[in-house]
Amino acid sequence: MDPLSRLANACTLTCIAAPFLSLFPDNAEMALSKNGIQRQSMADRVKQELLSRIMDGRMAPGARIVELQIAEEMQTSQGPVREALRELEAMDLIITEPYKGTRVRELTPKEIEDAYDVRAALEQLAAQLAAPTFKGNVDDLRKAANAVQTAAKRKDQRAYGTHDVKFHRMIVEAANNRALLRAWEALAYEVRIATRLGKTHIDLLAAQEVHWHLIDALEQGNGKAAGRMLAENVVAAFHQHK
Template sequence: MQSTDKTTPEKSKNCASNRIKDVILQRICDGTYAPGQKLVELQIAKEFATSQAPIREALSQLEAMRVVETQPYKGTRVREVTSREMQECLEIRGVLEQLAAEKMGDRLLPRMDELRAKALETVAAAREQNAQKYGFANIEFHRIIVEASGNATLMIVWETIAPEIRMLSLAHSNLFNLEECAQEHMEIIEAFAENDNRYAGKLLKLHTETVLVGVESPGNPST
């Protein structure tokens, strides 16, 4: 009996590169790979017991996401971020999430418990002053809201800046009050619970501005 497995070498390579990309991205986002750290293809290939081809493809995808950068004769490094870049990303995120809230209708209702759970995770992490835990829960909190918009294009645009926001938040976590930001999550939930999506959208925009105040404070690098 002939095998029905139609997996091709090219498809297998793509699966490997995507898996490796996700692992590297996770390590960048949680601080395992620090800003400016060099990522050596050969070392990563040995770790994953693979050739350098899927590693190269994974790094290429990460470069397109602006989380790593490659320079001739210098190799690939985790991209170092600036407060100016964070300002730009946060401004875009605020607009996108306000729009998501205004357009979602009642699509968030089945996920309210999930949203509240993520908000409570940010509250707990903020009390512990654990920027890493806060960052993961925070991204998931906002992702749930954007997904509930039902707007696929909006989701795609938001996803393109989500890893960068996560990196920037970790790098600049000392610039904003985690407990204040976490409390604002609870206020956003209350607005959604009262079916006031427009007000929730306004709160999401103001929430972004809370973070921006810290980033834009005098003395913070802007380049």
């Protein structure tokens, strides 16, 4: 089954809807008041800090999150922390269970595989939509690919991962489809966890070689070929990290 067909089977409602949930405060009237705005601002700060800790591994999968402790660390009341935790739970990054408290969501191998299947389908579509934008205009994409290649030559896996995500993001953003971008961003946690916990002896130079063939296809406006290569690249990345 090709990645686009798998999208319907693997992508859950949460994957698409979660990024929207944080846009709507529980009490709109309070959010419009002065105190409400301040509270929302603090809740957003807490959310961003916790999100950063989760994504960079300071809060590992399964790690407990204690509301009072976070409030003390960030010198705020428990209200903004509670709001931030609700938003992170809506994004499917944390879970709260009776008598067990709140913790960073742990991923099963199936969840990670599903995330890569969906990401492959999204990026295949993104490349097809972005091809007209890149036709004859791939200078920035080449610069991004050069950064990936430089990191690969240095065997700097962390820098490689950072620049590789930027390269893929450029293509997704060039599709000019906000719904697609939000769905793609919703998979960031699964992809980051798979990368961090996966194999560390990957041949980075070989892995990045496909970028140049992909750029050639986009420069020619061949979205179908570019989409196929990008989807295959994502699937290959999943198997490399297993």
